[in-house]
Amino acid sequence: MRAHNTALLLQAIWCEQGISRADLARRTGLSRATVSDIVGGFLLTGAVGEYEAAPSSGGRPPIRLRFENGWRHIIGVELGASHVSGVRTDLRGRVLASFQHPQDVAGNPTATLAAIDAGIRGLLAYDASVPVLGIGLGVPSPLPISSQGGLAHHLFPSWQGIQLATHLKLAHSVPVEVDNDANLGALAEHWWGAGRGFADLAYVKVATGVGAGILIRGRIYKGATGIAGEIGHTAIDPDGPRCRCGLSGCLEAMVGTAALLQRAREQLVSVQPLPEWARDELTVQSLIAAAHAGDATARLLITGAGQALGVAMANLLNLVNPGRIVLGGHLTEAGAMLLDPLRTALSERALWSSVEGSELVISPLGDQAVALGAATLLLQAALEDPQRLLPQQPRPAAPLVPFIHAGHPAPTFERSI
Numbered sequence: 001m002r003a004h005n006t007a008l009l010l011q012a013i014w015c016e017q018g019i020s021r022a023d024l025a026r027r028t029g030l031s032r033a034t035v036s037d038i039v040g041g042f043l044l045t046g047a048v049g050e051y052e053a054a055p056s057s058g059g060r061p062p063i064r065l066r067f068e069n070g071w072r073h074i075i076g077v078e079l080g081a082s083h084v085s086g087v088r089t090d091l092r093g094r095v096l097a098s099f100q101h102p103q104d105v106a107g108n109p110t111a112t113l114a115a116i117d118a119g120i121r122g123l124l125a126y127d128a129s130v131p132v133l134g135i136g137l138g139v140p141s142p143l144p145i146s147s148q149g150g151l152a153h154h155l156f157p158s159w160q161g162i163q164l165a166t167h168l169k170l171a172h173s174v175p176v177e178v179d180n181d182a183n184l185g186a187l188a189e190h191w192w193g194a195g196r197g198f199a200d201l202a203y204v205k206v207a208t209g210v211g212a213g214i215l216i217r218g219r220i221y222k223g224a225t226g227i228a229g230e231i232g233h234t235a236i237d238p239d240g241p242r243c244r245c246g247l248s249g250c251l252e253a254m255v256g257t258a259a260l261l262q263r264a265r266e267q268l269v270s271v272q273p274l275p276e277w278a279r280d281e282l283t284v285q286s287l288i289a290a291a292h293a294g295d296a297t298a299r300l301l302i303t304g305a306g307q308a309l310g311v312a313m314a315n316l317l318n319l320v321n322p323g324r325i326v327l328g329g330h331l332t333e334a335g336a337m338l339l340d341p342l343r344t345a346l347s348e349r350a351l352w353s354s355v356e357g358s359e360l361v362i363s364p365l366g367d368q369a370v371a372l373g374a375a376t377l378l379l380q381a382a383l384e385d386p387q388r389l390l391p392q393q394p395r396p397a398a399p400l401v402p403f404i405h406a407g408h409p410a411p412t413f414e415r416s417i
């Protein structure tokens with residue numbers, strides 16, 4: 001019971017900076033004596049501080065409590081298809097330091113692990129005076145529960161037998177959590193980005209891979225075996241191109257960046273002379289720039305991707321009924337050229353009541369969404385199980401106190417004491 005109360009109080013203080021002990025008792029339904037006892041323990045650790053409110057019209061100003069956001073830091077890392085990146089955050093999701101390296105992830109696990117380790121060492125060295133709570137890692141692979149954190153063999157054959165979490169735990173001596181990249185993008189958007197205030201939310205990442213993270217009532221929905229959200233492998237055109245998963249006509253085989261660039265190469269074969277933008281190595285950025293400059297081939301590819309995404313998202317809307325869909329990944333830099341056909345297909349394919357109750361927005365967190373979500377995974381776990389944050393606190397017996405982030409505004413402080 002004490003562990004349960006500890007989690008309740010820690011969450012309440014995190015949510016409402018400046019809350020008094022009396023308000024904590026009212027908010028949680030706990031007795032004043034229990035609140036004072038547990039809060040006293042928080043103060044001893046340094047995780048919570050107190051300050052005096054500005055003088056009111058009379059009487060002694062109440063003592064207010066403050067969650068110390070900088071008391072511990074968290075590292076979040078993203079393993080992409082062609083890069084590794086990472087952030088170091090405080091306990092309020094503020095990014096304090098970051099790294100990003102281009103990297104052939106699928107083809108070279110050894111160099112990838114070395115790049116991740118070097119990046120993490122740099123983030124750990126950023127401020128040795130503040131302990132790091134742990135490392136969260138987002139991976140571009142479905143993570144069935146049975147995989148124990150390993151990448152899918154059919155997508156990453158070179159990674160067979162490599163246990164990422166175990167490697168990172170041994171290399172850096174801190175707790176490690178791993179999840180799918182789109183799941184973590186959804187979590188980051190829900191806590192800090194365009195999904196704030198939307199407990200039912202979908203985040204769709206359009207990169208080399210295409211995946212969705214689905215939040216239901218503020219929690220990542222993983223499905224029976226851990227692979228929910230694989231929207232990239234839903235069929236858009238059963239007669240469409242073969243996908244790397246082995247199926248045909250998957251969304252990813254039509255709008256994933258590797259597929260899109262392959263289609264561009266195929267179509268450019270018959271174009272003479274070859275347009276200038278296609279003479280160097282093709283990238284999504286060069287494709288988007290060419291489309292914006294009026295190149296017909298590039299424009300058709302991007303509007304076609306928008307239509308295919310619209311069909312997939314109509315299915316998502318009808319099935320899950322999210323309050324918001326947040327779209328991430330480099331292809332979103334195409335802007336209206338992608339979104340207009342997407343919205344048209346969406347409105348033609350989804351039930352009106354599904355479309356009406358939802359909104360499609362571009363991720364404001366951009367490149368850092370997944371790494372930030374990876375850090376958030378550890379923050380959420382620490383608020384639900386305070387022993388992760390405060391090892392001397394009792395560990396709650398299951399069930400934990402689920403923490404649903406309600407999108408509270410950033411606090412302002414008065415006088416510290």
Ligand SMILES: [Zn+2]
Binds near residue numbers: 244246247252
């Ligand atoms: Zn597929």
